[in-house]
Amino acid sequence: MFASALLALAGCATTPHSPATGDRSLSYAMPQAGGKQIPYRVYLPSAWSPRARMPLVVVLHGYAATADQPFEEAAGKLQREAERHGFVVVSPSGYNGMADYGANLPLPSSLSRSGKPLDTTPQAESALAEADVLNVIDRATRDYAIDSRRIYLMGNSMGMTGVLHLARTQPQRWCAVSASGGPPWPDYPVERLKRLSGMLLVHGGRDTLAKIADSEGLANRAKAAGIDARLQVIPEGTHGDAWTHYLAETFQFFADRDCRNR
Numbered sequence: 001m002f003a004s005a006l007l008a009l010a011g012c013a014t015t016p017h018s019p020a021t022g023d024r025s026l027s028y029a030m031p032q033a034g035g036k037q038i039p040y041r042v043y044l045p046s047a048w049s050p051r052a053r054m055p056l057v058v059v060l061h062g063y064a065a066t067a068d069q070p071f072e073e074a075a076g077k078l079q080r081e082a083e084r085h086g087f088v089v090v091s092p093s094g095y096n097g098m099a100d101y102g103a104n105l106p107l108p109s110s111l112s113r114s115g116k117p118l119d120t121t122p123q124a125e126s127a128l129a130e131a132d133v134l135n136v137i138d139r140a141t142r143d144y145a146i147d148s149r150r151i152y153l154m155g156n157s158m159g160m161t162g163v164l165h166l167a168r169t170q171p172q173r174w175c176a177v178s179a180s181g182g183p184p185w186p187d188y189p190v191e192r193l194k195r196l197s198g199m200l201l202v203h204g205g206r207d208t209l210a211k212i213a214d215s216e217g218l219a220n221r222a223k224a225a226g227i228d229a230r231l232q233v234i235p236e237g238t239h240g241d242a243w244t245h246y247l248a249e250t251f252q253f254f255a256d257r258d259c260r261n262r
Helices: 002-012 069-074 077-085 122-143 158-169 190-195 212-224 247-255
Strands: 022-030 036-044 056-060 088-092 151-156 176-180 199-204 229-234
Touching (some): 036 077, 056 158, 069 077, 088 122, 199 212, 212 229
Parallel strands (some): 056 088, 151 176, 176 199
């Protein structure tokens, strides 16, 4: 009887191979940061199973935010779209939330570090932010039996900086990308995106920080390079929320691009 009880308890235990579905706030010991615990957030749709080999959407947050910010800004839309399309969603911290995921672009001087001093060089901090994103993707791919041919990347503001950087340096990782509210990057190497199945840019008509001309220029240059690049302007969208207005369409954009035969 005691052995039977132990077997029953073992069958109910949550393991990396049979996690509870739904919203999960997790952390891991980051080896590149001396084992520091770095939070990240995951949503597993109710249809998830190790045999399902679901696709993964990686969401990069904006400056001085946390892994929770995309979920909070979207107010439940990330979870709903993940359920509708059968996607796992993961949001990394980007190390401390104030580095630009490895891009090393100059941030506007108006951005504050909220009294948090640098504990290393800006370049080293940015490299740690990039490493954190890749660590979290590797963990999610392993823990949730992700189909590595269907990994999608999106981000807003500083998150767009990360999307563009990771798309140019590791284009083989992504099936498609979407980004919004990003920086001017006139020399961005659009030819590096040819391995992607598509790029969707979103811009808010009421965005007072990022210029729509920069998004238009990037989209036009990508199209000229033969990339399926699209720009959607959200008239009522601001710098912080334009991407949330177009989230259903963004997930559909990803769902329409299946890279399993690529």
